[in-house]
Amino acid sequence: MSYQYKVFNKLPKAFLSVLLLSSFVLFACMQKKQPAKNPPGYDLSKPVKYALPSTLTEISGLAFYKGDSKWVYAQEDETGxxxxxxxxxxxxxxxxxxxxGDYEDIAITREQVVMLxxxxxxFVFPFAQLRNREASxxxxxxxxxxxxxxxxxxxxEKTGLLYVLCKNCKADKKDKATSGYIFKLLSGGNVQQAGEFSVRVDTGKKKGRFMPSALAKNPRTGEWYILSSVNKLLVVADVNWQVKDTYxxxxxxxxxxxxxxxxxQNNLYISNEGGSGSGTILKFIFKK
Known part of the structure; x- marks a missing residue:
C-alpha cells in the first residue's frame, strides 16, 4: 500500500466530503456551455418575432426598397x-x-425587382409594377x-451590382469553396456579367460542405452576412469575401x-420557412 493512499485514508470523512463536493462543483462549472457568440451589434437569441400567414409558410427570401423597412417584399418558393x-x-x-417554380430569393435595386x-x-421587372396584380x-x-x-x-443599390451565391455546384465539390457570380443591372432591366468570387467556409465537420441559403451586405460595415439553413450557420466575411467569423x-x-x-437603421432581418409551423421573420435590433 502506497504512502499517499495511507495518508488519504486517514483524512477525516467530513473533509473528504467537502473535497469531493468541491471537485464536483468545479467539474460542473468546467462543463457549463460558454455563452453563444453574436456578431457585433446583434443578439441572435433575442429577436422581435413576426409570425406570417399560411401563404408565406414557405417564405424563401425578403428584401426592402432602399432599406426602408416600412414595407417588406418577399416570395415563397412555389407560386411565382x-x-x-x-x-x-x-x-x-x-x-x-x-x-x-422553385423561387429562392428576391432583390430590389435601381428601380428593378430581381427574382432568383x-x-x-x-426574372427582372420594374419595381413600380409591384402595385399591379401581375407584372407585365x-x-x-x-x-x-x-x-x-x-x-x-x-x-x-449604390453600384447596381448583383451578387449570386451557389448553394450546390459541381465545380465546388473538388475545390471546397463556394462559387459566386457578379452581374451588372443595366437600364431597362438588362443583365450583364461583371465578375466572379468565391468564399471558403469551414463548417467544423469533415463531410459538412457549406451550403448557403441567403446573403446580404451590412450597410454599416460593408461586411457580407451569409446564411446557411443546412449548416445552421451565419457567416460574416469582409469586403473581399475572407471569412471573419461564424455563428x-x-x-x-x-x-x-x-x-x-x-x-x-442597420437592423438585421432573417426569415424562416415554417415547415409544420408558420413562417417567421426575426428582427434583430442593432445596438452599438
Missing part, C-alpha cells in the same frame, strides 16, 4: 408571386411575375449561371433560415 406587406399589420398584397429561381434563372414587363435570363442549385442573392444558429429560433436583409 411577390408579396408586399407591413410587419405591423400583415395584410398581403401579391404580384404575379411567373408561373409555378433555384436553377439560376433570373418581365425579362427572363436563362443560362447566365453554371448548372447548379442557387438560393442566395444580393443587389447593391451557430439555434434551431428552435431558426428552423429553416432562408432569407436575410438589413434596413437603413
Amino acid at each position: 408571386r411577390v408579396y408586399t406587406f407591413d410587419l405591423k399589420d400583415i395584410h398581403l398584397l401579391d404580384t404575379k411575375f411567373a408561373g409555378k 429561381r433555384s436553377d439560376g434563372t433570373l 414587363a418581365v425579362k427572363t435570363f436563362v443560362k447566365l449561371l453554371p448548372k447548379g442549385e442557387y438560393e442566395g442573392m444580393h443587389a447593391d 451557430s444558429l439555434n434551431s428552435s429560433l431558426f428552423p429553416q433560415p432562408e432569407g436575410i436583409a438589413f434596413d437603413k
